Amino acid sequence: MKQLIVFIKKEFLQVFRDKQSLLMLFGLPIAQIVLFGFALSNEVKNSKIVVADYSKDVITTQIISKIASGKYFDIEQSLQSANQLQAAFKKGTIKMAVIFPANFAVDLLHTNKASIQIIADASDPNVATTVTNYITQIINDYNVQLGLSSAQPLQIVPEVQMMYNPELRGAPNFIPGVMALVLMLVCTMMTSVAIVKEKELGTMEILLVSPFKPLYIIIAKLTPNLLISIVNFFIIILLSYVFLDLQVKGSLLLLTFCSILFILTSLSIGLLISISAQTQQAAMMGSLMGMMLPTMLLTGFLFPVENMPVALQWLANFVPSRWYFIIVKQVMLKGLGITSVWKETLILLGMCVGLFAISLKKFKIRLQ
Amino acid sequence: MKTLLFLLEKEFRQIMRNKQMIPLLLIAPVIQLVLLPLAANYTVKNISIAVVDNDHSTFSRKLINKITASGYFRLTGYTASYKEALSMVEQDKADLALQIPINFERDLVRENSNKVFIAINAIEGTKAGLGGAYIGSIINDFNAEIRGDWPAAQVTIAAPQITTVSSYWYNPFMNYNLYIVPAILVTLVTAMAAMQSAFNIVQEKESGTIEQINVTPIKKYIFILGKLIPFMVLGTILFTIGLLISWLLYGIVPVGNLFVLYVSLFFYLFSMLGFGLLVSTYSSTQQQAMSLAFFFILIFNMLSGVFNSVDSMPQWAQIIVETFPPSHFIKIMRMVVLKGSGFGDISYHLAAMFVIGLILNTWAVLNYRKTSG
Numbered sequence: 001m002k003q004l005i006v007f008i009k010k011e012f013l014q015v016f017r018d019k020q021s022l023l024m025l026f027g028l029p030i031a032q033i034v035l036f037g038f039a040l041s042n043e044v045k046n047s048k049i050v051v052a053d054y055s056k057d058v059i060t061t062q063i064i065s066k067i068a069s070g071k072y073f074d075i076e077q078s079l080q081s082a083n084q085l086q087a088a089f090k091k092g093t094i095k096m097a098v099i100f101p102a103n104f105a106v107d108l109l110h111t112n113k114a115s116i117q118i119i120a121d122a123s124d125p126n127v128a129t130t131v132t133n134y135i136t137q138i139i140n141d142y143n144v145q146l147g148l149s150s151a152q153p154l155q156i157v158p159e160v161q162m163m164y165n166p167e168l169r170g171a172p173n174f175i176p177g178v179m180a181l182v183l184m185l186v187c188t189m190m191t192s193v194a195i196v197k198e199k200e201l202g203t204m205e206i207l208l209v210s211p212f213k214p215l216y217i218i219i220a221k222l223t224p225n226l227l228i229s230i231v232n233f234f235i236i237i238l239l240s241y242v243f244l245d246l247q248v249k250g251s252l253l254l255l256t257f258c259s260i261l262f263i264l265t266s267l268s269i270g271l272l273i274s275i276s277a278q279t280q281q282a283a284m285m286g287s288l289m290g291m292m293l294p295t296m297l298l299t300g301f302l303f304p305v306e307n308m309p310v311a312l313q314w315l316a317n318f319v320p321s322r323w324y325f326i327i328v329k330q331v332m333l334k335g336l337g338i339t340s341v342w343k344e345t346l347i348l349l350g351m352c353v354g355l356f357a358i359s360l361k362k363f364k365i366r367l368q
Numbered sequence: 369m370k371t372l373l374f375l376l377e378k379e380f381r382q383i384m385r386n387k388q389m390i391p392l393l394l395i396a397p398v399i400q401l402v403l404l405p406l407a408a409n410y411t412v413k414n415i416s417i418a419v420v421d422n423d424h425s426t427f428s429r430k431l432i433n434k435i436t437a438s439g440y441f442r443l444t445g446y447t448a449s450y451k452e453a454l455s456m457v458e459q460d461k462a463d464l465a466l467q468i469p470i471n472f473e474r475d476l477v478r479e480n481s482n483k484v485f486i487a488i489n490a491i492e493g494t495k496a497g498l499g500g501a502y503i504g505s506i507i508n509d510f511n512a513e514i515r516g517d518w519p520a521a522q523v524t525i526a527a528p529q530i531t532t533v534s535s536y537w538y539n540p541f542m543n544y545n546l547y548i549v550p551a552i553l554v555t556l557v558t559a560m561a562a563m564q565s566a567f568n569i570v571q572e573k574e575s576g577t578i579e580q581i582n583v584t585p586i587k588k589y590i591f592i593l594g595k596l597i598p599f600m601v602l603g604t605i606l607f608t609i610g611l612l613i614s615w616l617l618y619g620i621v622p623v624g625n626l627f628v629l630y631v632s633l634f635f636y637l638f639s640m641l642g643f644g645l646l647v648s649t650y651s652s653t654q655q656q657a658m659s660l661a662f663f664f665i666l667i668f669n670m671l672s673g674v675f676n677s678v679d680s681m682p683q684w685a686q687i688i689v690e691t692f693p694p695s696h697f698i699k700i701m702r703m704v705v706l707k708g709s710g711f712g713d714i715s716y717h718l719a720a721m722f723v724i725g726l727i728l729n730t731w732a733v734l735n736y737r738k739t740s741g
Contacts, residue, residue, distance in 0.1 A: 024659035028666070035667065039685035040676050044497075047679065063530075089537060090709040092699060095679075108530065115531050122536035123706040124547055126498070127677055132534045133501040139532055158507050160486045160500055173492050189662075193655055284658050292666075293400060297407040302675050304495065306414055308407050326460070333491055340459055 003212060007220040011194075015224050025190065029182045029232050030239065033175070037244045040174050044130045045071050047095040050088055052079040055104035063116075063142055067098070072134045089121050096120045096131050175240050176328035177301025180321035182236070183259070184266045184295050185287075187229050191270025192287040194221045196277050214363050222267050229263040249335030255328070258341070261348045262324040268355035269320075275362050299325045323347050371586055375594030383598060397556040397606055401613050404552050405545050415499045418445035418453040418462035425473035427514065431484075434510050435466070440502045450485070457489050464488050464499050538623075538706045545618045550701040551674040553610040554636075558694050559665060561603050561637055565644025566661040568595055569736075570651050592733055596641050603637045604630070623708035631711075632700045635718055639693040639725030645732035668694045696721050 016022065051067070053060050068075050076094055079085060088094050099117040101107075108114035118135055120128040198204040207217055233256070240246040248255055270287065277283035296302060298316040305316050316322050323344040330336045338345070417435065421428050436443050444462050447453045453465035467485040469475075476482040486503060490496040539546050572578040581591060611629075614620040622629060644661065651657035671685070672678070672695035678686060689695045696717040703709035711718075 018653075018656065021655060021659050024663055028663055031663075031667065032670075035685070035688075036670060039671060039681045039689075044677065044680050090703065090707050091713045092703050092707070092709070113531065115533050118532050118534040120534060120536050121707075122539035122542055123702050124677060125536075125539060125542040125544055127679075128536055128539075128542070130497060130501070132536075133498075133505075136505075136532050136534075139530055143530055158486055158504055159483050160488065160504070185666075189658075197655075280654060284655070293404070296669075297404065303407060304492070306416075312403075312407050329491060330460070334458060336458060 004216050004220060007212070007216065008223045011220055011224045015190075015228070021190070025186060025228055026232065026235070028186065029178075029236055032178050032182055033236055033239045034243060036174050036178050037240060037246075044127055044134075046074050047072060047127070047131050048074050048076045048093060049096040049098060049131075050076050050079050050085070050094050052081075052085070052097065052099045054102040055100050057105035059105040059108060060100045063100075063139065066142055067135070067138055070134075070138065072131070085119070092121075094121070095127060096135070098135065172246060172333055173301060175236075175244065175246055176325050176332060177299060179233070179236055179259075179328055180262075180299050180301070180325045181295055183229055183233065183263055183324075184321045185291060186232065187225055187263055187266035188270040188273070188291050189284065189287045190225050190228075191222065191267050192273040192277070192283040193280055194225070195271070195274040196280050196283045199278070200280055215360065218271065218360065218363065222271065225267055225270075226260075226263060229267075230260065233259045233263070246332075248332050250331035250337060254338055254341075255331045258324065258327045258331070258345055258348065261345065261352055262320060262327075265320045265348055265352040265355060268352060268359055271359040272355060272362070275359055294319055295321050298322060301325055320348060320351050372590050372594060375586070375590065376597055379594055379598040383602070394606060394609065397560065398609060398613060400556060401549070401552060401610055402617065405549050405618065414442050415440055415464060415495065415502070416444040416462045417441045417464045417466060417503075418447055418456045419443060420447055420450050420453045420465070420467040422470040423468050423472035427473040427476065428468045430514075431468065431507070431510050434513075435503065435506055438502070438506055440499075440506075454487060457487060460489075462489075463492075463495060464503065466503070546620060546706060547702070548674075549614045549618050549620055550705045551698045553607065553614065554694055554698050554701055555669055555674055556610060557603055557607055557633075557636070558640060558668060560606055561599055561640040562644045562647070562665055563658075563661055564602070565595065565599050565641045566647040566651070566657045567654060568599075569645065569648035570654050570657040573648075573652055574654060588733055588736060592645065592729070592736070595645065596638075599641055599644075600634070600637050603641075604633065607633050620705065622705040624704035624710065625708075628709075628711060628714070629701070629704050632697060632704070632714065632718060632721075635721040635725065636693060636697040639721045639728060642725050642728030642732055643693070646728050646735065649732050649735040668692050671695070673698050690720070691724060693721050693724050 015025075049067075051064055053064065064075070067073050073096075076088075079088070079097070085097050088097075097119045099119070101115070101117070104114050104116075116139065118132060120132050122128040195204070198207065237248060237252075237255075241248075269291070273283055273286050277286055294315075298305065298312070298319045299321040300316070305313055305322065308316070327341045327344050327348075330341050419432055419435075421432065432443075435441050441464075445453060445456045447456065450465070450467045453462065453467065456462040457465050465487045469483065469485070472482055472484070484507065486500070488496045488500055536542060569578070572581070607630075611622070643664070647660045647664075648657055651660055670676075671681075671689050672692050673689070674694075678689055678695060681689065700709075700714045700717050703714060
């Protein structure tokens, strides 16, 4: 037992000696939470648009001022001719053009119908859909406001309630994702280098001939990373509470327990890579190439997993962060208890035990 | 000049000799370009919906049919109470709950107006916003339909109405691949350029060969050039392979001039290799170089507008992102590939990349001198 403590102390000293690695261990989570929490947002607002008004009457002026007054659009300029439109789109400065045909008000009064042409830059399809919806909404509102369609019979009014995140902020969706991403990558990468490094430097032989049990070597290697990751977890929770006003709605104890389980799972993956790889570079590339993109993509926080092809959805089931992401969303954002996350927790537990058992079995006490 | 040629020969030999690195450098990105767009599909479809129909009338059935037939929604629950539907939203089994109140049809006809209740899980902002918009417009359409079928309503239907006609330029079929593939290609070039150039000099430091070069009369900038050019060539090859794949697999043919793309690529590689060099001058082991490079690459990838629109970020974040070379190249790629923009349109982004590259490279050269001197 005493041996183990001495060994763990050595591992801690090694970790804290390397300043660049410390930047990654603590700087990465902090920078990510602050940057992503504040900067990433799904809300499309202040989109720059141009207006071409060939009619210049009372109604078009009213509609234009209504468009300009909302938070969604900034009217960049008024175009004199449609020829300038192509150039403006190609420069990438505007997202949409709104064109009022000549005699707009006259047509509306005489034929009861007038049409506004909307051209959206669909090189970003989602933004194009969103801005088109916004402008349609504004014009529908104007229709009602004018009293033009208030006399419509059989009016169905949808009453929409945005649950959990009424302002459609980006942070509530990204924080669980960033937690999964950061914990997974930091744990895996740091651990994957740990054992290979000793192999490369030749100090592994010394460890192996000592009376120290293999299980102890593994425990000593994992302990610093485990503790650092738990500290990281609390830093993230604290930061999102202080800066983003995002508090843990459910049980903090449950969240901590699941996080430790997830950290242990990630550590086991790192351990496995570490045992299989021969050089540090291979271990790093393995954990970087093998882990970063699958984690980013298949966790589900950037892209909904249910939209993916079936094969990828199936593959995503093997990514631990996918399950952890669900747990964090349920417990932290929705405030649900163990009854709704027991399945995910069991899966994580299974992965953790399985991976650790494989690593322990693969860990050789001989070099060749 | 002759020294540079010798150095280049040495660098290329070193790269070619490493049998493991060539596949990692060229094949891994290809696999990613094939797989990633499959996963990175942000077209919002298959929004799962739980419906509570308290009315069981012709209207309510018609409305539900219309929603499920639209292609955007998938009916995952047909529950007896609103509470059950909400608990489906809680458990992520439904993104959206729709309640049709009791006596919906009767009250609609009698009072000429009625409400339906919609609760949306808004944690995923985009999905919630689009889902709300879709269901709103479906209800609108349905409204117009039943109004048309209703004899008593025919009289008043002739009220003046402003309508909108929308058209989507540059991507009329709203193909998400057109948007995401060019950006993914940029992230692949980024990872290759930054990581490899960061590792390269550190490797010489770790194996001690940098001392030998330092004592030769090779000038610093020639040494740096010797490091930059091979990765410039590799980056260009990778980019070309990427363009070919996006053509063969996704049918994406740049609308704009290829020459414009390659000139932009040159400026981009110049700035990203400068970044890699700078990282390598601050690190003495490969682990350190990796930690530093990884730290920045992750931030570049997340904030440069690959997956999220830079325009919806707050002002201060946009200013920070402006200093990231990838954000400029991603913009250029999308502009040239989708819209056919020319040099005149992208001149600002080119200039920005050049200035950033100049600063990073100068910084790297200065810093390199300090540590070796």
